[in-house]
Amino acid sequence: MWLMSESNDAEIVDAEVVEEEASSRFSIGQIITRIKDLPTSALAVVIIMLIGSTGGAVLYADDVIEWVRGEPDYQLIDFAQTLVDMGHPEWAGRMSGTVEERTTAEWIKSNFSSMGIPSTIEEFDVPMFVIGEEPELSICTPGDIGETFPNLACSNTDLNRDILEFDHRMDFVLQGYSGSAFIRYVDDIDIIDLGTGNESADWPGAANSVALIHQLPETESNTVLFERASNNDVAGLIIINERQNCDELIDGDCVPYFKTVDISAISNIPVELGFIMVSKSVGQTIIDMVMNGDGQLQFM
Numbered sequence: 492m493w494l495m496s497e498s499n500d501a502e503i504v505d506a507e508v509v510e511e512e513a514s515s516r517f518s519i520g521q522i523i524t525r526i527k528d529l530p531t532s533a534l535a536v537v538i539i540m541l542i543g544s545t546g547g548a549v550l551y552a553d554d555v556i557e558w559v560r561g562e563p564d565y566q567l568i569d570f571a572q573t574l575v576d577m578g579h580p581e582w583a584g585r586m587s588g589t590v591e592e593r594t595t596a597e598w599i600k601s602n603f604s605s606m607g608i609p610s611t612i613e614e615f616d617v618p619m620f621v622i623g624e625e626p627e628l629s630i631c632t633p634g635d636i637g638e639t640f641p642n643l644a645c646s647n648t649d650l651n652r653d654i655l656e657f658d659h660r661m662d663f664v665l666q667g668y669s670g671s672a673f674i675r676y677v678d679d680i681d682i683i684d685l686g687t688g689n690e691s692a693d694w695p696g697a698a699n700s701v702a703l704i705h706q707l708p709e710t711e712s713n714t715v716l717f718e719r720a721s722n723n724d725v726a727g728l729i730i731i732n733e734r735q736n737c738d739e740l741i742d743g744d745c746v747p748y749f750k751t752v753d754i755s756a757i758s759n760i761p762v763e764l765g766f767i768m769v770s771k772s773v774g775q776t777i778i779d780m781v782m783n784g785d786g787q788l789q790f791m
Contacts, residue, residue, distance in 0.1 A: 573598065626665050628767065629656040630777065630786040631676045638785075645676035645787050655780070663769040666713055667751025672727050672765025674701065674790040680726065682782050688716050694723040701727035701790065703777070706734045706768070713766075714753040720764060721757065727765045727790050731774030745771040765790055 596612055603610035634651035637644030645652050657663055674680050683697040688704040689711065702725045704716060713730075720728045737745040747768040754760055767790075769777070780786035 626659050626663070626669075626765075626767065627656075627789060627791045628659075628663050628769070628773075629654055629789045630780050631655075631789065632780065632784075632786050644679070655776070655786075657769070657773055662747070662773045663767045664747040664749050666717075666728075666730070666749065666766040666768055668717070668754055668760055669766035670760075670762045670764040672763065672790045674727055674765070674788060676787040676789050679787050680790075682729075682777065682788065684778070684782065687711075688719065690719075694719050694725070698724040699726055701725070701729060701788065703774070703782075704728065704730045705774075706730050706732050708734060710734070712753075713750045714756050717752045717764070717766060718757050720766075721759070721761045725764060728767075729774070729777070729790075730768045731771060732768055733771050733774075737771065741770075743772075747773075 600610045600612055631645035632653040632655075633641075633644035634649045634653070637646070637649040637652060643649055645654075659665065681700040682703055683693070683700045684703045684705075685692040685694065685697060686705060687707055687710040688694075688702070689709075694702070697720075702720055704710065710716075710730075716728065716730070732745040732747050735745060735748065740746045747770050750768065752766075777788070781788050
C-alpha cells in the first residue's frame with residue numbers, strides 16, 4: 492500500500508511541475524512576442540530581464556537568436572539551381588561532342604537571349620576521337636595461389652586475389668587521342684618512372700612498358716609526351732597530375748582532367764598506346780602498390 496501511495500504522490504508532483512513550467516513558458520513566450528517590436532536600444536534591458544527570469548534565457552534562446560538575426564536580405568538568382576544541377580555526375584562532365592554539352596550550350600544561349608544579349612550557337616569541325624568501351628584502370632594484389640604460382644597471379648584461379656578499381660572521370664581521365672590499351676594483370680607489365688618526361692629522360696628504356704610522367708610546372712605538353720611515347724614503342728602512358736587544382740577541389744589531392752593532343756604534329760597516331768591522367772593520390776598508389784610492391788596493373 493505504501494509503495495502505491497508513494498507512486499501516486501510522485502505522479503501528482505510531476506504533473507504540478509510540468510504545469511508550472513508550461514505556465515511559465517506561456518507567459519514568457521508572450522513577452523518575447525511583444526519585445527520583438529522594441530527598438531534596439533532596449534535590447535540590453537530585455538536580455539537582463541530574460542537572464543533574471545527562471546530558466547527564461549535557456550528556454551527561449553532560439554527565439555532571441557531568431558529575433559536578433561532577422562530575415563535574410565538576399566535572394567538566390569533564378570538559374571543558380573540549374574548551374575548546380577549541371578555539375579551533377581549524371582551530366583558526365585559535359586564532354587565535347589556529347590548531348591550534355593549541346594544541352595548546356597542551348598541553355599546558355601536561352602539565358603543570354605532572355606537578357607537581351609544577341610546569341611547564336613556556331614559549329615566547328617574539330618577532329619575527335621571515339622571512346623568505345625568504358626576505360627578500365629585497376630591494381631591486383633595476388634592471392635595465395637598467385638604467390639605460390641606466379642604464372643597464375645591475379646588470374647581467375649587466384650581466388651583470394653585483391654582488386655582495387657579506379658573510377659573513370661573521378662580517379663583517372665582518358666586523354667585526347669588515346670589508343671586502346673590492352674594491358675592485363677597476367678602481363679605483369681613494368682612501369683617506368685620517367686620523371687617529367689623531358690627530352691633527356693630514358694624513353695627508350697620504357698619500350699613495351701608503361702611510362703609514368705609527373706606533371707609539374709616544367710612538364711611539356713601532352714602532344715610532346717605522346718609523340719615521344721609513340722616514337723619509343725611505349726605500351727601505355729600515365730600522367731600524374733601534381734600541378735593543377737591541387738587542394739582546390741579535394742583536400743590533399745590534385746584531380747585529373749582532360750587534355751587533348753595536336754594530331755597535326757604527329758604523323759602516325761598509335762592506336763594501341765593508352766594515354767590517361769590520374770590524380771596525385773592514384774599516382775602514388777600505383778607507385779606504392781605496383782612499382783614498390785607486388786601489385787599488377789590492368790590498363791584497358
